[in-house]
Amino acid sequence: MSAHGDPIPMTARKSGPLKGRAEVPGDKSISHRSLILGAMAVGETKVTGLLEGQDVLDTAKAMRAFGAEVIQHGPGDWSVHGVGVGGFAEPSNVIDCGNSGTGVRLIMGAMATTPITATFTGDASLNKRPMGRVTDPLALFGAKAYGRQGGRLPMTIVGAADPVPVRYTVPMPSAQVKSAVLLAGLNAPGQTVVIEKEPTRDHSERMLRGFGAALTVEATEEGHVITLTGQPELKPQTVAVPRDPSSAAFPVCAALIVEGSDILVPGVSQNPTRNGLYTTLVEMGADIEFQNPREEGGEPVADLRVKASSLKGIEVPPERAASMIDEYPVLSVVAACAEGTTVMRGVKELRVKESDRIDAMARGLEACGVRIEEDEDTLIVHGMGLGGVPGGATCKSHLDHRIAMSFLVLGLATQKPVSVDDGSPIATSFPVFEGLMTGLGATVERSDK
Ligand SMILES: O=C(O)C1=C[C@@H](OP(=O)(O)O)[C@@H](O)[C@H](O)C1
Ligand SMILES: C=C(OP(=O)(O)O)C(=O)O
Structure with a gap:
């Protein structure tokens, strides 16, 4: 949600057992990519289960501005009539x-590899985030970027008229950077090669292949070497978006820390590049059954049966970070309710998300009575056991949906209520969060009610 709307203060209180079925929305990463790849294909792509969160709706609007026809037929049911690789029109206004x-x-x-110019902006959170990580490799294709100091939005990109293919080693673990380079490579002649030292979510690779691009991935000593052959004709697809494991994390973690809970979260993607949180929770002693494993829409999915559990702190292996990068805020909540210490290292990327997530969680958890240690790349949470966290604070969400939802999950299991100053950003990724959680029996409400 952008900063234009009014803040929505929210409060969560100690709840009775959570019970029932939690149908979380479609995966955000796959939803963005369905719209973008649909817009770059020739013909009509159909998407079901699209996440209708504000982030994805903003991408839908952007694709229309670049000339694609994007239509909503019903809840989650969308079509995109694409303009083909290299077919984007120049937008007549700023892309927000x-x-x-x-x-x-x-x-x-x-x-970036089409000869058009576009200016991008975002809300107060997005306009603070680093874009140089993307514009550096895009410059190698021949694109030019003119942004604010430090490579911040608003920023104008002048697409390359004669793009050249690139070979690029991504310097930080980032699926967004990898994907930006691959998408730019689509309209460059020849082969674009992206090397990632640490594997990150692979939705772009899977979906580019699904849309008919020639793409190979080789595991080498350097890391994953991804080779894309440019200027394909992308074929429209039917995409069934699986449910988002990053959204599922909230009801799952809530059920683990609210005594007596027993919930089912069906059809959650278990893509190995995304399921690090679940591996970690099981190592902490979580009672999670992965029922009915199957393939849906080209992704492995399972139904998760989750029961309240007494958990122990662990050391999360740093090499697991990329597969659970968005889940550290809610993991730190679970860690506060575990016995013993949870050590999360190799997490400095959290500092450049919608907020500095290490700082946001550390300050809010401390305000709720939890002892924290942190450094640039580390967050350590000293657990207080199930029911042991005092709570009783109002935490700042810093325009960050995951921070807001994490503190509301915490408040379900603390002695005193936990509030967040602004729950409006939740609508960016999980617009049905409040209804879904209250449907399970959680006491989460807007504080002004
Ligand atoms: O590619 C994606 O869909 C995403 C990649 C991750 O960001 P980074 O690439 O910046 O790590 C993640 O945090 C974000 O929520 C979604
Ligand atoms: C980091 C996130 O998203 P984005 O980078 O797309 O804003 C997220 O959803 O947690």
Whole structure:
């Protein structure tokens, strides 16, 4: 949600057992990519289960501005009539990507090798985030970027008229940077090669192949070497978006820390590049059954049966960070309710998300009575056991949906209520969060009610 709306203060209180079925919305990463790749294909792509969060709606609007026809037929049911690789029109106005790093970085990549100019902006959170990580490799294709100091939005990208293919090693673990380079490579002649030292979510690779691009991935000593052959004709697809494991994390973690809970979260993606949180929770002693594993829409999915559990702190392996990068805020809440210490290292990327997530969680948890240690790349939470966290604070969400939802999950299991100053950003990724959680029996409400 952008900073234009009024803040929505919210409060969560100690709740009775959570019970029932939690149908979380579609995956945000796959939803953005369905719209962008649909817009770059020739013909009509159909999407079901699209996440209708503000981040994705902003990408839909952007794709219309670049000339694609994007239509909503019903809830989650969308079609995109694409203009083909290299077919983007020049937008007649500024592209506002709201709160979405994924939206703006992928779209910059997708337009950077077409001879058009576009200006991008976002909300107060997005306009603080670094864009140089994307514009540096896009410059190698021949695109030019004119932004604010430090490579911040608003920023104008002048697409390359004669793009050249690139070979680029991504310097930080980032699926957004990898994807921006691959999308730019689509309209460059020859082969674009992206090397990632640490594997990150692979939705772009899977979906580019699904849309008919020639793409190979080789595991080498350097890391994953991804080779894309440019200027394909992308074929429209039917995309069934699986449910988002990053959204599922909230009801799952809530059920683990609210005594007596027993919930089912069906059809959640278990893509190995996304399921690090679930591995971690099981190591902490979580009672999670992965029922009915199957393939849906080209992704492995399972139904998660989750029961309240007494958990122990662990050391999360740093090499797991990329597969659970968005889940550290809610993991730190679970860690506060575990016995013993949870050590999260190799997490400095959290400092450049919608907020500095290490700082936001550390300050809010401390205000709730939890002892924290942190450094640039580390967050350590000293657990107080199930029911042991005092709570009783109002935490700042810093325009960050995951911070807001994490503190509201915490408040379900603390002695005194936990409030957040602004729950409005939740609508960016999980617009049905409040109804879904109250449907399970959680006491989460807007504080002004
Ligand atoms: O590619 C994607 O869809 C995403 C990649 C991750 O960001 P980074 O690439 O910046 O790590 C993640 O945090 C974000 O929510 C979604
Ligand atoms: C980091 C996130 O998103 P984005 O980078 O797209 O804003 C997120 O959803 O947690």
